[in-house]
Amino acid sequence: MKKNNNAFASDEFIDRLSLKSSLAYWRLTTVILFIALVVMLKFFDFHKDYEIFKKNNEYIVKLKLEGEISSNIDYLSVIESIANDSKAKAIILEIDSPGGAITPSEIIYSALSDLSAKKHVVSYMDSFGASGGYMAAIASDYIIARSTTQTGSIGVFTTSYDLTLLFDKLGIKTQIFRAGDAKSPPFEKLTPEAIQNMNSNIKSLHEYFISLVSKERSLNIERVRDIANGSVYNGMEALKLGLIDQIGGEKEALEWLYNNKISRSLPIKSINFHQYNRETSNFFKKIFNKLSMDFMIKLFIDLKNNYINQ
Numbered sequence: 001m002k003k004n005n006n007a008f009a010s011d012e013f014i015d016r017l018s019l020k021s022s023l024a025y026w027r028l029t030t031v032i033l034f035i036a037l038v039v040m041l042k043f044f045d046f047h048k049d050y051e052i053f054k055k056n057n058e059y060i061v062k063l064k065l066e067g068e069i070s071s072n073i074d075y076l077s078v079i080e081s082i083a084n085d086s087k088a089k090a091i092i093l094e095i096d097s098p099g100g101a102i103t104p105s106e107i108i109y110s111a112l113s114d115l116s117a118k119k120h121v122v123s124y125m126d127s128f129g130a131s132g133g134y135m136a137a138i139a140s141d142y143i144i145a146r147s148t149t150q151t152g153s154i155g156v157f158t159t160s161y162d163l164t165l166l167f168d169k170l171g172i173k174t175q176i177f178r179a180g181d182a183k184s185p186p187f188e189k190l191t192p193e194a195i196q197n198m199n200s201n202i203k204s205l206h207e208y209f210i211s212l213v214s215k216e217r218s219l220n221i222e223r224v225r226d227i228a229n230g231s232v233y234n235g236m237e238a239l240k241l242g243l244i245d246q247i248g249g250e251k252e253a254l255e256w257l258y259n260n261k262i263s264r265s266l267p268i269k270s271i272n273f274h275q276y277n278r279e280t281s282n283f284f285k286k287i288f289n290k291l292s293m294d295f296m297i298k299l300f301i302d303l304k305n306n307y308i309n310q
Contacts, residue, residue, distance in 0.1 A: 057267065060257065062092045062250075064272040069100030069108065069132040073273055079111040082271075083118055090262045091115065092253045093123040093140055099131025102156060102205060108132075109212065112139035120260050124253045125149045125244075130232055134243070135209065138216035143244040144252050145235035152238060154213060155230030156205045160198065164189055217242055 061082055082088050093112065099105065115121055116139060123129075123137040124144040130153035137143050137151075145151055167174065174188070181193040190198075210228045214221040219242050227233075227241055238244045246252055258264050 058087045058089050058263075059267045059269045060090050060092060060254075060262065061088045062094060062268050062270045064094045064096070064270065065108070065133065065136055066094075066096040066272070067274055069097055069104050069136075071101055071104050073104065075104060075108045075273055076111050078271065078273055079108070079115055083111075083115045088119065088269075089266060090120040090257045090260075091122070092250065092257070092268075093121060093136065094126065094250070095123055095129040095133050095137055096126040097130075097133035097136075098128045098150075099133050099135075099153060102132065105132030105135045108136045109139045112136060115139075116141055120257055120262060122253045122256050124249055125151055125235075126249075131155070135212065137244075138213060142246070142253075142256050144246045144248045144256070145238060145244045146249055147235045147247055149235040149238070150232050151235065152227070152231055152233040152241075152243060154209055154224070154228035156202050156209060157230075158198065158202060160190060162189055213243075 063078070063082065082091060112121060121140040122142045122144065123140040125133070125137060126146065127149065129137050129145060129149055129151040134151050134154065176188055181191060206228070210221065210224050213219065213228065214224045217224075223242075227243075233241065233243065235244065235247055239247060246256075
């Protein structure tokens with residue numbers, strides 16, 4: 001009988017261990033499913049303001065371009081979603097940007113040009129609408145700026161760093177192996193071929209910017225070359241030069257839309273490029289920040305007691 005009792009106790013222990021392991025497994029599965037659900041809900045929450053085609057009512061989009069124009073921002077997806085939304089009837093592009101990287105600026109310009117071919121797009125520039133910010137503005141049908149807006153800056157620049165003096169002080173010597181005379185790393189002074197190449201590249205990009213301004217603003221290209229020397233102009237100067245159409249702000253932008261057969265009854269929906277991309281890029285960080293340290297500790301202890309130590 002003693003053996004049988006021991007066998008029974010052993011079986012009971014195995015059953016209890018199996019039950020605890022099963023419970024721990026389902027607890028862990030539940031936690032994982034819960035986290036997945038939170039992730040999914042947060043994902044849709046992040047995007048509900050930007051998946052604008054899901055709304056039932058027609059509206060005007062106020063699209064804000066602010067700060068430095070950067071390759072870290074997915075401008076194209078936002079603009080294309082607006083272009084594909086039949087309920088977005090018109091766009092106010094609010095610009096407060098001194099410019100930035102030239103390729104993202106071109107992407108914005110190109111996407112907005114396609115958008116303005118389908119829908120009314122009016123730009124108004126706040127404190128800044130210069131360089132790449134101005135390149136974005138010229139894609140719209142009508143440009144408004146405040147009297148004190150800083151705009152223009154139609155120019156292109158790049159930088160190259162000469163680290164040779166620093167390396168000399170550190171006693172570091174480098175041996176350069178190259179194929180192509182125009183290839184010049186920062187560990188040596190730029191070769192004449194490299195300087196010529198960079199200058200040619202910059203001038204070509206500058207000429208491209210000038211051609212866009214001439215085309216979009218219907219200005220003689222020689223006239224644009226005269227003013228496209230990198231100078232910054234205030235709104236009043238820009239109006240005289242033909243770089244903008246009117247002095248004003250959001251109120252005037254809305255009036256322009258209303259005068260172009262956009263209903264005054266339409267609500268305005270605001271979208272900010274930077275807000276959209278910050279939220280999506282920090283998506284998982286925000287999710288896990290919501291899971292407090294106490295919760296994670298309790299979860300670990302629970303799993304340890306009910307699964308690992310059994």
